[in-house]
Amino acid sequence: MTAPASRRARRTFVVHCADLAVRDRTTREGIPVTSLARTLLDLAAMLSMPRLERVIERSEELRKFDLVALEELLNVAGYELDAYWEPERFVVELDVYETHGSHAAFERDRLRQEDLKLKGVEMIRITGPRLDREPQAIVRRLAAHLEQRRRQLAR
Numbered sequence: 820m821t822a823p824a825s826r827r828a829r830r831t832f833v834v835h836c837a838d839l840a841v842r843d844r845t846t847r848e849g850i851p852v853t854s855l856a857r858t859l860l861d862l863a864a865m866l867s868m869p870r871l872e873r874v875i876e877r878s879e880e881l882r883k884f885d886l887v888a889l890e891e892l893l894n895v896a897g898y899e900l901d902a903y904w905e906p907e908r909f910v911v912e913l914d915v916y917e918t919h920g921s922h923a924a925f926e927r928d929r930l931r932q933e934d935l936k937l938k939g940v941e942m943i944r945i946t947g948p949r950l951d952r953e954p955q956a957i958v959r960r961l962a963a964h965l966e967q968r969r970r971q972l973a974r
Contacts, residue, residue, distance in 0.1 A: 839857065842891070842892070855884070855888070898931050900912065908939055909942075910940055912944045914944045915947035
């Protein structure tokens, strides 16, 4: 569950806190919920690939899946990003050799970073091996980056 402020859970479910964009919110039977696209994005960080694929398949079976909405959520300034914090205008790009292992991909990534910088979006890069090796340290540093970015934008 994602809520705009910290809440105490009375049941065995996880409560996430996030300042959601209007496009990420909807209602279901009068209950405020996250959009399917936002829910899929949140689940992508937690589920194994087979489980995520099954969730997407099920949403297609129910005729609820909206690829355009999902692509719009993932795109910033015309780019697909690995992780984006909209209020902070902050991007994390996962640099994994398997998906960035050519000269052309390397050049495109640098051009994308420049374009985002021109639009006021800050980016950091995290390598796949480092993510595997030190995930807690990355989370701490990411929190520090986000806090610093919030202070920058508040000026």
